Amino acid sequence: MARYTNIPTTLSPNDKRMYKTVRYPQIPRSFEDIYVYTTTGDRYDTLASQYYGNPSLWWVISSANGTLNQNSLFPPIGEQIRIPSNPTPTIAEYEDINK
Numbered sequence: 001m002a003r004y005t006n007i008p009t010t011l012s013p014n015d016k017r018m019y020k021t022v023r024y025p026q027i028p029r030s031f032e033d034i035y036v037y038t039t040t041g042d043r044y045d046t047l048a049s050q051y052y053g054n055p056s057l058w059w060v061i062s063s064a065n066g067t068l069n070q071n072s073l074f075p076p077i078g079e080q081i082r083i084p085s086n087p088t089p090t091i092a093e094y095e096d097i098n099k
Helices: 044-052 055-064 088-097
Strands: 009-011 017-019 034-037 080-083
Touching: 044 055, 044 080, 055 080, 055 088
Parallel strands: none
Antiparallel strands: 009 017, 034 080
């Protein structure tokens, strides 16, 4: 699921299609969460592909590590990051709050 798949759109005053504001859910910690130290070349999308089998779920890992820079697909090298073990509830909540 691409993160903008179900986001409602609106028209701007000059008739351009615009996405409405996207809201992200809080991701609770779980004892099953995975913690890894990042290395050179790690990206949120490749980590999502590795752990979830779907690179478009990069935003789940990024959101779970909200204290890190959110302006890049590259987490800081050598930083411990949390990878939520089960992204399904987060995806469901994301879809619900962005209806």
